Amino acid sequence: MKKVNNKKKKKNLSFMNYLVILLIVITLLTAGLIYFINILPLQYFVVFAAVLAISNFIICSLLLAKGKFQKVIGVLLSIIMIIIEIMGITYELNTLDFLKQFGFNNYKTENYNVIVLNDSKYNDINELDKKSIGHLKVNKKDGLEKFLSKLNNKISYKDVVKNDMDELINELIRSKVDAIILEDSQLEILEEENIVSYKKLKKIYSLEVSVEIKDISKDVNVTKDSFNIYISGIDTYGAITKTSRSDVNIVATVNPNTNEILLTSIPRDYYVTLPSFLEKDKLTHAGIYGIDESVGAIENLLDIKINYYVKVNFTSLIKIVDTLDGITVNSKYDFTSEDGYKYKKGINNLNGEKALSFVRERKAFSDGDRVRGENQELVLAALIDKILTPSIITKYNDLLKSIKGNFNSNIDDANITKLIKMQLKENNEWKINSISLDGSDASEYTYSYKKNKLYVMLPFKESIDNAKNKINEVLK
Numbered sequence: 001m002k003k004v005n006n007k008k009k010k011k012n013l014s015f016m017n018y019l020v021i022l023l024i025v026i027t028l029l030t031a032g033l034i035y036f037i038n039i040l041p042l043q044y045f046v047v048f049a050a051v052l053a054i055s056n057f058i059i060c061s062l063l064l065a066k067g068k069f070q071k072v073i074g075v076l077l078s079i080i081m082i083i084i085e086i087m088g089i090t091y092e093l094n095t096l097d098f099l100k101q102f103g104f105n106n107y108k109t110e111n112y113n114v115i116v117l118n119d120s121k122y123n124d125i126n127e128l129d130k131k132s133i134g135h136l137k138v139n140k141k142d143g144l145e146k147f148l149s150k151l152n153n154k155i156s157y158k159d160v161v162k163n164d165m166d167e168l169i170n171e172l173i174r175s176k177v178d179a180i181i182l183e184d185s186q187l188e189i190l191e192e193e194n195i196v197s198y199k200k201l202k203k204i205y206s207l208e209v210s211v212e213i214k215d216i217s218k219d220v221n222v223t224k225d226s227f228n229i230y231i232s233g234i235d236t237y238g239a240i241t242k243t244s245r246s247d248v249n250i251v252a253t254v255n256p257n258t259n260e261i262l263l264t265s266i267p268r269d270y271y272v273t274l275p276s277f278l279e280k281d282k283l284t285h286a287g288i289y290g291i292d293e294s295v296g297a298i299e300n301l302l303d304i305k306i307n308y309y310v311k312v313n314f315t316s317l318i319k320i321v322d323t324l325d326g327i328t329v330n331s332k333y334d335f336t337s338e339d340g341y342k343y344k345k346g347i348n349n350l351n352g353e354k355a356l357s358f359v360r361e362r363k364a365f366s367d368g369d370r371v372r373g374e375n376q377e378l379v380l381a382a383l384i385d386k387i388l389t390p391s392i393i394t395k396y397n398d399l400l401k402s403i404k405g406n407f408n409s410n411i412d413d414a415n416i417t418k419l420i421k422m423q424l425k426e427n428n429e430w431k432i433n434s435i436s437l438d439g440s441d442a443s444e445y446t447y448s449y450k451k452n453k454l455y456v457m458l459p460f461k462e463s464i465d466n467a468k469n470k471i472n473e474v475l476k
Contacts, residue, residue, distance in 0.1 A: 016063045016064060016071065016074075017064075019063055019075065019078050020060050020063050020064065020078075022082065023056060023059060023060065023078050023081060023082060024056065024060070026082055026085045026086065026089070027052050027056050027081075027085060029085075029089060030052065030085045030088050030089055030092070031048070031049050031052055033089060033092040033093070033096070034048065034092060036096070037092060037095055037096050037099065037417070038417050038421070039095070039417050039420045039421055039424070040421065040424065041421050041424055041425040043425075044424060044425070055081060056081075058077075059074055059077045059078050059081060060074075061074075062074030062077065063075065063078060090397065091396060091397065094396075094397050094400045094401070095400065097400070097404065098400045098403065098404065099413040099416060099417065100413060101403075101404065101405070101407070101409075102409050102411050102412055102413045102415075102416050103409075103410065103411075103412040103413060104215040104217060104410040104412070105241065105408055105410075106212055106213060106214075106215070107210045107211060107212055107213060107241065108210070108211050108213050108241050108242070108243050108290055108291075109208050109209070109210055109211070109239060109241045109242050109243070110142060110143040110147075110183050110184075110185075110208070110209055110211060110242075110243050111183065111184045111206055111207070111208045111209075111242065112143070112144065112147040112181055112182070112183050112184075112206065112207055112208075112209065113181065113182055113183070113184070113187065113203045113205065113206045114128065114133065114151070114179050114180075114181055114203070114204055114205040114206075115172070115179060115180050115181070115182055115187075115201045115202065115203055115204070116172070116178065116179045116201070116202060116204055117172060117173070117200055117201065117202070118199075118200055118201065118202050120178075120179075120202070122178065122179065122204060123204055124204060124205075125154060125155060125204060125205035126154075126155060128155055128157060128178055128179055128204075129155040129156060129157070130155075130156055130157065130158075131157055131158070131178035131179065132157065132158040132160050132176075132177045132178050132179075133151075133157045133158070133159070133160065133177060133178065133179045133180065133181060134160040134161070134162055134168050134171050134172065134176075134177040134179070134180040134181070135148070135159070135160070135161060135162075135168070135180065135181040136161070136162060136163070136164070136165065136168060136181075137161055137162075137163065142183070142211065142289070143209040143210070143211040144181070144183070146209045146210075146211070147181070147207060147209050148181075150207060150209070151181075151207075160176070160177050163450075164449075164450040164451070165182065165186055165189075165190065165448070165449060165450075165451075166194075166449065166450060166451030166452075167450075167451075168180050168182070169190070169197055169201075172201075173197070173200065179204070183243075183288070184236075184242075184244070185243055185244050185245060185287075185288035186288070186448075187201075188244065188245060189245070189285065189288075189448055189449055190449075193449055193452070193454055194451075194452075211290075213290060213291075213292060214292070215410060216292050216295055216306075216309075216410070217307060217308055217410040217411070218305055218306070218307045218308075219307070219415075220307055222254075222256065222415045222418055222419055223256050223418050223419065223422045224256060224257070225256070226253070226254065226255040226256070226257070226474065226475040226476070227253075227254055227307040227308065228251055228252070228253050228254075228304055228305065228306045228307055228308075228471070228475075229251070229252040229254065229306070229307065229308045229309065229310060229411070230249075230250075230251055230252075230291075230294065230295050230298060230306045230308070230309040230310070231248065231249075231250040231251075231252060231309070231310050231312075232246045232248065232249060232287065232291055232294060232309060232310070232311045232312070233246065233247050233248025233249075233311075233312050233313070233317075233359075233376075234246055234247070234287055234311060234312070234313045236313050236314060240311060240312070240313055240315075240316070240405065240406055240407060240408045241408065242313075243287065243288050243289070243290060244287055244288060244313075245268075245284040245285060245287045245288055246268070246283065246284050246286065246287030246291075246294050247268050247284055247360065248268075248312075248359075248376060249265070249266040249267075249268060249270075249283055249284075249294065249298070250263055250264065250265050250266070250376075251263075251264040251266070251298060251302070251304070251306065251471070252264075253471050253474045253475060254474075255474050255475065256419075256422065258431075258474075259428045259429065259430045259431060260430070260431050260432075260433070260474050261430055261431070261432045261433070261474075262432075262433050262434070262435070262470055262471060262474045263377070263432065263433070263434040263435070264302075264434075264435055264436075264437065264467050264470070264471060265373045265376070265377070265434065265435070265436040265437070266283060266298065266301075266436075266437050267283070267369040267370070267373065267436075267437065267438075267439070267457050268282065268283060268284040268369060268372075269282045269283070269284065269369055269455060269456050269457045270282065270283040270301075270437065270439060270456075270457050270459060271283075271439070271442070271444060271456040271457060271458050271459065272286065272297045272298075272300075272301050272459075273297060273300060273301075274286055274289065274293060274296075274297055274447055275293065275296035275297060275300060276289060276293055276296070277447055279447040280444065280445075280446065280447065281446040281447040281448050282446055282448075282454070282456055283297060283298075285446060285447070285448040285449075288448065291309055291311055295309060301459070301464065302464065302467060302468055302471065303468055304468070304471055308409065308410055308411040309409065309410055310407060310408070310409040310411070311407065311408040311409065312406065312407045312408075313406065314356055315406050316403065316406035316407055317352065317355060317356050317359070317379075318352030318353060318355070318356055319352065319402035319403070319406060320352075320383065320399065320402050320403060320406075321350065321351060321352040321355045321356075321383070322351060322352040322402070323395060323398045323399050323401075323402040324383070324386045324387070324395060324399070325395075326349055326350055326351050326352075326355075327349075327350055327355060327379065327382040327383060327385075327386055328347060328348070328349055328350070328382055329347075329348050329350060329355075329358065329375075329378045329379060329382050330346060330347055330348075330378065331343050331344065331345055331346065331348050331358075331375075331378070332345065332371075332374065333345055333364075333365065333371070335361065335364040335365065336364060337357040337358070337360070337361040337364060338357075338361065338363060338364075339353075339357040341353075341354050341357045341358070343358060350379075355379055358375055358378075358379060359372065359375050359376045359379050360372070361375070369457065370436065370438070373436050374436075377434055387399075433470075435466070435467060435470055437459065437460075437463050437464065437467055438457075438460050438463040439457040439458045439459045439460050439463065440457065440458045440460065441455065441457060441458075442455075442456055442457070442458045443455060443456070444456045444458075
């Protein structure tokens, strides 16, 4: 009988020992990940580690105690602790994965299309072998040269080079060329500005190419020095690296010493100078030449230095809003969007698709872009309110997953963790103000579409001067 009891005791001791080892390993992993992520201020991490150590000491003491009651309590507490720590590890891994998305991405993607007329006999790229294909002049800032090189490996054709998109389309319509080449963002401009010509075209071949870009960040100590962030919302779904028009253009000026943030909204149709071409165009069109073109245009406009950028797209907003189970906005107007969604003056509950339509709509208003800017601010405020509610804890992992791959930024993870640590340590209340640039409605020629004058907003000098003063006040 004694031998049997000894065997049982050894088995019990073995189980308890294994449980102790498992608990210690998971605890070390939990603490190690928190230390590696580096978002907790040192004093917070010390307290966190001390609580874990004391809790583990108590539970391990119970597990290794001689009394049966103590062991049972120890087993129950250890199981609870292990479950909590595994959940914590999941949160930590998702946070780590999220932070690793920050930092400069050294390429952008452009999607080029070989296009023929709708009634053309051509339906396949190989049918254009030894035919004439028109395209724009190769620009050092785009991937057309790379696309043409790949196309040359596929078929042989006669090059026809034109100076602007409209001239290129007219060559196709007049049968001077068999096909033309346009990038997706150029087709988007054509669809918006000349739907008649757009409907005459069909794509028979498409290819995405990657184009290297340079890092334009201007690093500062984000916990001590003021800085500007350009927030760009591009007019597209899918991959965030894709070039497209920039429909949302906001400069966030941040002063970590005074805890002030100024949001300066710039209308998409603002008439600005493209720095690479020294010609006038809409600000939204700058996005099709890369985010560095948008940054340069805004820096020249406001006489400021933009340190970092954040780029988001349609997919970003839809996923975030749906992950949060919708948002609530207080609309200033009754209106119906082009997508057919109806909004009432007052409280509206929006899912992702309705929120996107809400921030995109401008044609329903006589003030167009001005109202759209206001609506973008309403949705941004609604998102912040929802994210700051206690219920976000249950949606934390889903929220990080919804953002993953749907934004692009040249702010590195080290600066983000510095800002998080500063906020956790000091628990600052931030004062957020917003202003919008204004101008007069006009029709002018643009670099990206030279055929006709397009609607633009001519900047008011006093509006720009006011923005400069406000931004400098916050920076200093």
